[in-house]
Amino acid sequence: MLFDCERLTLARRLRGLRKNQLAQAVGTTPKAIGQYEAGVQRPEEPTLRRLAIALGVPVEFFQSGRSPVSMDGAHFRSLRSTTQIERDQALAYGRIATDVVAVLERLVDLPEVDLPEYPVSPEEIAGPGPAEAARLTRKSMVERAGPVPHVVRLLESHGVIVLVLPRAAERVDAFSVGVHPRPMVFFNPAKGDYWRNRFDAAHELGHLVMHADAEPGEKIVEDQAHRFAAEFLMPEADIAGELPAGPDWDRLAELKASWGVSMAALLYRARTLGIMTEPVYRNAMSALSSRGWRRQEPGQARPLEQPTMLTRALEVVAGAGSDRDRIAGDARVTRADLDLLVPRR
Amino acid sequence: MAEDRDAWDELLAAGFLHALREAHREATLAVFGGLSRAAGFTERTYGVGAFDALASQIDRVFEAEPQVVRDDLNGSPGWRYGPYRVLLKRHEFGNVRGIRWDRDSPTKQAVARQTYVEDPQLVLPLGIEARDTPGVVTLVLAHSATEAPLEMELFLGRPRWNADGGTAWHWVKPLDDTIGPDPRRKLVERTMPLWDDREEDVPMRLRGETKTA
Numbered sequence: 296m297l298f299d300c301e302r303l304t305l306a307r308r309l310r311g312l313r314k315n316q317l318a319q320a321v322g323t324t325p326k327a328i329g330q331y332e333a334g335v336q337r338p339e340e341p342t343l344r345r346l347a348i349a350l351g352v353p354v355e356f357f358q359s360g361r362s363p364v365s366m367d368g369a370h371f372r373s374l375r376s377t378t379q380i381e382r383d384q385a386l387a388y389g390r391i392a393t394d395v396v397a398v399l400e401r402l403v404d405l406p407e408v409d410l411p412e413y414p415v416s417p418e419e420i421a422g423p424g425p426a427e428a429a430r431l432t433r434k435s436m437v438e439r440a441g442p443v444p445h446v447v448r449l450l451e452s453h454g455v456i457v458l459v460l461p462r463a464a465e466r467v468d469a470f471s472v473g474v475h476p477r478p479m480v481f482f483n484p485a486k487g488d489y490w491r492n493r494f495d496a497a498h499e500l501g502h503l504v505m506h507a508d509a510e511p512g513e514k515i516v517e518d519q520a521h522r523f524a525a526e527f528l529m530p531e532a533d534i535a536g537e538l539p540a541g542p543d544w545d546r547l548a549e550l551k552a553s554w555g556v557s558m559a560a561l562l563y564r565a566r567t568l569g570i571m572t573e574p575v576y577r578n579a580m581s582a583l584s585s586r587g588w589r590r591q592e593p594g595q596a597r598p599l600e601q602p603t604m605l606t607r608a609l610e611v612v613a614g615a616g617s618d619r620d621r622i623a624g625d626a627r628v629t630r631a632d633l634d635l636l637v638p639r640r
Numbered sequence: 641m642a643e644d645r646d647a648w649d650e651l652l653a654a655g656f657l658h659a660l661r662e663a664h665r666e667a668t669l670a671v672f673g674g675l676s677r678a679a680g681f682t683e684r685t686y687g688v689g690a691f692d693a694l695a696s697q698i699d700r701v702f703e704a705e706p707q708v709v710r711d712d713l714n715g716s717p718g719w720r721y722g723p724y725r726v727l728l729k730r731h732e733f734g735n736v737r738g739i740r741w742d743r744d745s746p747t748k749q750a751v752a753r754q755t756y757v758e759d760p761q762l763v764l765p766l767g768i769e770a771r772d773t774p775g776v777v778t779l780v781l782a783h784s785a786t787e788a789p790l791e792m793e794l795f796l797g798r799p800r801w802n803a804d805g806g807t808a809w810h811w812v813k814p815l816d817d818t819i820g821p822d823p824r825r826k827l828v829e830r831t832m833p834l835w836d837d838r839e840e841d842v843p844m845r846l847r848g849e850t851k852t853a
Contacts, residue, residue, distance in 0.1 A: 598836040
């Protein structure tokens with residue numbers, strides 16, 4: 296078997312292990328692991344087997360023959376709060392997802408990738424770029440005015456792969472990758488907040504539309520994606536007439552339910568559109584905090600928007616005789632990892 | 641009063657019995673999964689491994705349950721819920737009723753000598769010692785498993801001092817699938833579905849299928 300050193304790095308990252316942890320698990324030194332991963336040395340058969348067991352993958356996982364996909368352009372939120380290990384793990388999931396998608400694409404016609412492009416300079420601090428990009432995107436993707444019914448399905452129907460981060464990568468916020476043949480958005484369901492996840496999905500769409508070239512993680516770039524999401528989910532032309540000028544909580548609760556955005560987002564929107572004055576906004580936000588609503592807003596909870604494109608694709612190919620085990624084998628991922636990334640229903 | 645019924649009902653309602661059963665399953669699978677006969681492991685290796693693994697698994701299942709405390713007896717691992725303490729005993733598969741407590745460790749001997757009000761034997765002046773820990777009834781979780789085919793046995797009971805060659809238990813009951821639904825599950829039941837499944841999937845077809853299909 297030809298050993299691919301990058302597959303070893305991938306498996307280690309997938310399990311969120313440091314080199315010294317893996318070394319300990321297989322009874323070798325971190326230096327040896329480093330040499331295997333750098334391709335300086337090839338592990339002997341027994342070591343290879345121990346590595347496979349420690350990493351929970353079949354030995355064949357390390358076989359060469361898959362072209363590497365770069366995840367360098369991934370847009371991560373709040374880079375400081377997550378560790379390198381956690382980000383590497385999330386990206387490793389992204390990486391194996393691309394292998395699964397590549398196998399599926401040989402068998403099914405996934406929706407064509409159809410996203411508008413509207414590059415916004417990463418130097419543009421308060422300009423109109425993000426709002427214009429959002430208006431253009433709505434025009435090409437959403438057929439009607441008013442609330443967007445289902446952001447995740449909208450992304451999927453335009454060819455974007457939407458995935459849910461496995462629990463292992465819980466501290467990583469939503470992120471997106473645009474460089475790959477198919478754009479991918481990962482979101483994190485850990486907080487179980489429908490409104491927040493919708494905003495995350497719109498934010499990531501903003502990166503895909505505006506930031507193909509921008510350096511990920513810059514504060515300005517993140518702010519642009521937020522402004523994109525605000526205009527995309529709450530277009531000025533449709534919502535300006537509905538927003539209250541004061542902290543009318545009943546009204547905000549109604550708008551929250553119909554637009555699918557949080558009260559905090561609505562207040563923020565009212566301020567940026569100049570409907571609510573700065574002091575009124577500040578008072579409203581402090582009321583929100585003192586009532587404990589920043590943690591959990593009042594009103595009925597809602598189940599999260601669920602990505603189903605890959606689940607559906609696996610059902611379609613299963614009908615034609617390629618079950619999950621076969622797809623996992625062809626993609627050279629473990630069945631357990633496939634089930635984690637693409638749950639059954 | 642019937643101690644067997646009281647103890648059983650209380651431990652069952654608390655999910656204690658389900659937790660023990662879960663721990664036994666996990667431990668058995670872990671040990672059989674990790675030990676290979678081809679590599680020279682024997683029944684005895686399994687026995688030692690199973691004992692340790694079971695103790696670790698029981699600790700794990702009770703991690704988030706403050707009502708259950710670790711309560712060892714003379715270094716023998718034990719867990720207590722209310723007045724009931726449970727110790728472990730691995731028995732020969734199929735022979736739980738043949739355990740000889742008088743040939744077991746001093747700790748198990750002491751446990752088997754606990755007073756038992758419902759046993760008429762105790763009214764006789766046999767010189768049997770009082771119970772080991774005041775206010776605590778020590779029960780024994782008897783566990784066993786075979787590898788091929790994979791079968792597990794788990795019993796909870798009150799051991800009886802059987803130097804007389806008589807029965808090994810005042811009472812003993814199997815902890816198997818007949819114990820009913822797990823009451824602990826209520827604690828983690830979700831009040832609403834995490835995911836919304838009403839929205840239609842994106843349309844998709846196999847490659848090569850005609851567009852009108």
